[in-house]
Amino acid sequence: MLAVGLVGAGPWAGMVHAPVLAAGPGTSLAGVWSRTAAHAEAVAAAHGVVAAPSFEALLDRCEAVAFAVPPSVQAPLAAQAAERGKAVLLEKPIADDLAGAERLAEAVAGAGVASLVVLSYRFSAAVATFLEAARAFDATGGRACFLSGAFLGGPFATGWRLERGAVLDVGPHVLDLVDAALGPVVALRALGDTHGWVSVAVEHEGGAVSDVSMSCRAGIEPSRTEVEVFGPGGTLAVDAREGVGPESFLEVGRRFAAAVAGDRSATAGLDVHRGLHLQRLVAEVETQLGARR
Numbered sequence: 001m002l003a004v005g006l007v008g009a010g011p012w013a014g015m016v017h018a019p020v021l022a023a024g025p026g027t028s029l030a031g032v033w034s035r036t037a038a039h040a041e042a043v044a045a046a047h048g049v050v051a052a053p054s055f056e057a058l059l060d061r062c063e064a065v066a067f068a069v070p071p072s073v074q075a076p077l078a079a080q081a082a083e084r085g086k087a088v089l090l091e092k093p094i095a096d097d098l099a100g101a102e103r104l105a106e107a108v109a110g111a112g113v114a115s116l117v118v119l120s121y122r123f124s125a126a127v128a129t130f131l132e133a134a135r136a137f138d139a140t141g142g143r144a145c146f147l148s149g150a151f152l153g154g155p156f157a158t159g160w161r162l163e164r165g166a167v168l169d170v171g172p173h174v175l176d177l178v179d180a181a182l183g184p185v186v187a188l189r190a191l192g193d194t195h196g197w198v199s200v201a202v203e204h205e206g207g208a209v210s211d212v213s214m215s216c217r218a219g220i221e222p223s224r225t226e227v228e229v230f231g232p233g234g235t236l237a238v239d240a241r242e243g244v245g246p247e248s249f250l251e252v253g254r255r256f257a258a259a260v261a262g263d264r265s266a267t268a269g270l271d272v273h274r275g276l277h278l279q280r281l282v283a284e285v286e287t288q289l290g291a292r293r
Contacts, residue, residue: 001024001026001027001028002026002027002028002063002064002087002256002257002260002261003027003028003030003061003062003063003064004021004027004028004029004030004062004063004064004065004066004089004256005030005031005032005033005052005058005059005061005062005064005065005066005086006018006021006029006031006032006033006043006065006066006068007032007033007034007055007058007065007066007067007068007069007074007077008034008067008068008069009032009034009036009039009040009042009043009068010034010039010068010069010155011155012068012091013032013034013043013068014042014043014046016068016249017066017068017089018032018043018046018047019047020249020250020252020253021066021253022047022049023250023253024253025254026253026254026256026257026258026261027253027256027257029047029049030049030050030058030061030062030063031044031049031050031051031052031058031061031062032044032047032049032050032051032052032058033051033052033053033054033055033057033058034051035073037051037053040052055077055080059080059081059084059086062086063086063087063260064086064087064088064089064114064256064260065077065078065081065086065087065088065089066088066089067088067089067090067091068091069091070096070159070160071091071093071094071095071096071100071160071168072095072096072100072160074090074091074094074095075094075095075096075100075101075103075104076100076103076104078090078094078104078107078108079103079104079107079108080107082104082107082108082110082111082113082115083107083110083111085111085113086113087113087114087115087256087259087260088108088113088114088115088116088272089115089116089118089252089256090115090116090117090118090272090275091117091118092117092118092119092172092173092275092278093168093169093171093172093275093278093279093282094117094272094275094276094279095279096160096164096168097283098279098280098283101275101276101279101280102276104272104275104276105272105273105275105276108271108272109272109273114256114259114260114264114267114271115259115267115271115272115275116252116255116256116259116267116270116271117270117271117272117274117275118252119172119173119176119270119274120173120244120248120249121173121176121177121225121240121241121244122176122180122270123244123248123249123251123252123255124240124242124243124244124248125243125248126238126239126240126242126243127177127238127240127242127243130181130227130236130237130238131177131180131181133236134180134181134182134229134236135181137229137231137233137236138231138232138233139181139182139208139229139230139231139236140207140208140209140230140231140232141182141208141209141210141211141229141230141231142178142181142182142208142210142211142227142228142229142230143210143211143212143213143226143227143228144174144177144178144181144210144211144212144213144226144227144228145174145212145213145214145224145225145226146166146170146171146173146174146213146214146215146223146224146225147213147214147215147218147220147223147224147225148170148215148216148218148220148223148224149216149217149218149219149220149221149223150169150216150223151165151166151195151216151217152217152219156169156216161216164194165193165194165195165216166194166195166198166214166215166216166217167194167198167214167282167285167286167289168194168282168286169216170214170216171198171214171278171281171282171285172275172278172279172282173225173240174212174214174225174227175200175202175212175278175281175282176274176278177225177227177240178202178204178210178212178227179204179277179278179281180269181227181229182202182204182206182208182210182229183204183205183206183208184204184205185202185203185204185205185281186203186204186205187202187203188200188201188202188203188281188284188285188288189201189288190284190285190288190289191289192289193289194285194286194289195217196215196217197213197214197215197217197218198213198214198215198285198289199211199212199213200212200213200214200285208229210229222241223241224239224241225239225240225241226238226239226240227240254266255267255270259271
């Protein structure tokens with residue numbers, strides 16, 4: 001049983017991370033730490049575990065650490081955890097800038113610990129089936145979108161998300177999906193406003209081209225995370241939201257525990273190096289849009 005400490009006690013930590021880690025079967029919740037002690041105590045009490053008085057105290061209690069904090073906080077703390085020999089379960093984006101992501105990836109690689117980035121859609125059976133078919137599909141192009149009204153109000157209309165906009169927040173999700181479906185991104189051209197609507201023309205290794213749209217200020221319900229690829233043989237499409245829920249999040253815990261136990265194939269293509277690749281794409285989009293990096 002992998003003892004995992006949780007850093008963060010916001011809505012996502014309470015709704016997803018704490019229940020998943022506590023549910024097992026390969027993981028147990030070893031404790032919770034947050035910069036806001038009262039929040040950590042509330043989440044810890046809900047699961048019958050200790051609220052650690054400090055980050056260092058949490059590290060003393062666990063074999064691995066899960067993070068549910070802003071990216072600017074995650075990157076240095078996760079690097080510190082890795083240097084202490086702890087496996088790390090990371091949120092996307094893995095840092096708030098490229099330099100932080102590079103330092104984190106170096107720390108994880110240097111320590112030789114397991115890592116997994118919670119790119120939520122990748123743990124859905126529907127998305128996995130689509131990506132397997134897409135890799136064997138003769139595609140010449142595609143389209144993808146991540147559209148929601150998350151920044152118009154609600155638990156995600158706060159802090160770094162509103163400051164930095166959709167590209168840093170949801171860009172890793174949708175760029176990951178087109179990169180996995182059509183091949184590695186080798187070039188892109190971005191237009192728009194990260195606080196409004198962003199359109200990205202993407203060139204993939206092998207010659208396919210895709211169009212990616214993202215916005216978190218679209219007043220629609222439900223949100224849309226869709227990918228479709230086209231070629232001489234027709235089309236393949238997926239609603240990436242399909243199957244994202246309790247079972248897919250339990251799959252996160254299962255894969256993370258397997259990787260820590262020595263089966264690194266469980267997190268292949270979804271570890272900190274994938275997070276770094278996506279951070280580079282996000283940084284390029286933000287640079288082209290003139291956004292803060």
